[in-house]
Amino acid sequence: IICSVSRREGWLTTVLITCSLTRSYRFVANHSFNLVDLLMSSEHLATYNTTSAVTYHRGGAITVHGLSLVHDGGRVLFNPADFSIKHGSVTGLVGTNGSGKTSLARLLASKELPGFPNGLVIEYLAASDDEEYLAGHYSTNYEAALAQKPVEYIQSRISQRSKQLLDDIDALECKLEAGGDDGDNTDTEEIANQLSELYELEEDLSEKVQREMHHALDELGLNRYADKPLSALSCGWRYKCRLVAAFLTHPDMLIIDEPSFLDGPSTQWLVTQISEASKTDNAIVLLISHKEALLDALCDSILYINSGNQTLTTYHCSYSIFRSTHDIQVQHATKTIAGTEKKHQNAEKSLKHLKADLKGRERNLKAATTANADKRFIKGKNKEAKQKADKSAASKLKQAKRQVHDLEEAKRQAKTERVKPLHLDGVPGDGKIVSLQEVGVAYDAEEFVFENVDACMDANDRVLLTGLNGCGKSTLVKVILGEMEPTCGEVRATRNFIYFPQTALSELLRNFGNTTARDFLGDDLTETQARHHLGSFGLARDLALRPMNTLSAGQRVRLWLAKERLLHPKPALLVVDEISENVDIETRDSLVDLLSTFEAAVLVISHDPDFRGSFRPTKTWELSRYGMRERYT
Secondary structure (H helix, E strand, O other), X not given: OEEEEEEEOOEEEEEEEEEOOOOEEEEEEEEEEOHHHOOOOOOOOEEEOOOOEEEEOOOOEEEEEEEEEEEOOEOEEEEEEEEEEEOOEEEEEEOOOOOOHHHHHHHHHHOOOOOOOOOOOEEEEOOOOOHHHOOOOOOOOHHHXXXXXXXXXXXXXXXXXXXXXXHHHHHHHHHHHOOOOOOOHHHHHHHHHHHHHHHHHHHHHHHOHHHHHHHHHHHHOHHHHOOOOHHHOOHHHXXXXXXXXXXXXXXXXXXXXXXXXXXXXHHHHHHHHHHHHHHOOOOEEEEEOOOHHHHHHHOOEEEEEEOOOOEEEEEXXXXXXXXXXXXXXXXXXXXHHHHHHHHHHHHHHHHHHHHHHHHHHHHHHHXXXXXXXXXXXXXXXXXXXXXXXXXHHHHHHHHXXXXXXXXXXXXXXXXXXXXXXXXXXXXXXXXXEEEEEEEEEEOOOOOEEEEEEEEEEEOOOEEEEEOOOOOOHHHHHHHHOOOOOOOEEEEEEOOOEEEEOOOHHHHHHHHHOOOEHHHHOXXXXXHXXXXXXXXXXXXXXXXXXXXXXXXXXXXXHHHHHHHHHHHOOOOOEEEEEOXXXXXXXXXXXXXXXXXXXXXXEEEEEOOOHHHHHHOOOOEEEEEEOOEEEEEEO
């Protein structure tokens, strides 16, 4: 470990720590962190102040005091804040891409915070594109997990949980035999209570989980894929397997980071399961999502990270009330700024004048006192007048300072995240750019994924492709783009396209995880051209030089589009498959604007109800096992 330290007034102002094992870099700038307070972890990409602390009341709440996070590069994610997450409730963690939601979630899951309850069982379900977590923290590798069949995968996760329970029971039994840590009867009673709970949970896992697992598989329709490995399943079906495994472990705390790729019925199942986990199992549930309908259906409190002013704020209300409350706060602060800007200028002038006047009066009083040092006192009226004048000046000075402070606070409150709008240029093709006639795809001779598909796209069509998980939407797109051959039928389509597959983010992590955004663009651009191009997609300054695995999902979406734009400057077709799954609301709205104004054809796959509610297609393709229905809108 190599450290470079600069100090000012006793506080550490800049630190660079390089660790060859984790290949990670930690910077802390302009923040009151002592060197001994800096910790590194391969599990999350931010440092935290260990002056923070956690208190926990079993069955009540985890309360975090004075926590602040700083991301790689020295950017403060949020300043010291207090917050609580409670048993029996669902808390939504929201904020723009890159604001620190995943960093905070991984920090909580790691149990590193001082005072965090080590005995708490935590299940962390990472974002669907985050492959390093697909098989859970205890699996050997990603490829081995993909080779498993759904039931095998779920059972392996349950077995890991059972082993962990048995280890915890053994540890507590040894502790109980020793009479507690210090022989304290209260401590012994607490250990006995914990053991009783673990015995009950271990019995539930042994006797009930098999029944619950098969019931969940029936509800979700996973039984039809019982003989297929995870590698043969769509992203949506893989994610369902992860969800089933997570719920069946019955954790004390469940953290779900960006649930994705779920169709309507599966989303409703998720809502039911989360509600049961919080109410029936009395679990703490922390939900990270940008999907407003999902947040509003589940959350009874909101943790909001505002990257504009680096704050973490708790709202004890539903998501929709939080949105309206926050909007009102921003509007009020903006009006305050507009109405007091002139007062602010006057206050600044008044402050400067009063400081000079007060300083002059102090100087005059000192001179008068010195000149009359041999006298017993200064003349009464003269002294009283000076005291009144000084008191009046001091009062005005205090009032002026208060005006300046109030305005600065209003400015801080009004600060919100600014997201760079997305833009792509397109050129309409000639005539029909996609034509499908009697197209079908079968992965084996006995069963078609879909067949009898007839459809076409004109040069300016905006098409929404819909269907349940596993019906073959992504497969059809690959057939259209020439990445797969159909089993039967005829396909004609343009080859001048930009394509965002649903696996784009995982491919970036798997193949380019340690590559910077700048290097990902290639060597055909000068440094200036590359930085300017990335900046136009919202990846300016240090984002251009950070490794891919330190970028948020939304930032990787922007990077993928930036690279595609270089490869296809004037596409006739833009195809996006579940592009809105991990992006913030502002980027989602920007994507809708991009797709609505793109001057060529657009083909969109999405299960996101918020995204689909804003996107206005010219027609909809409804894909099923036996064909596709084309409907004009």
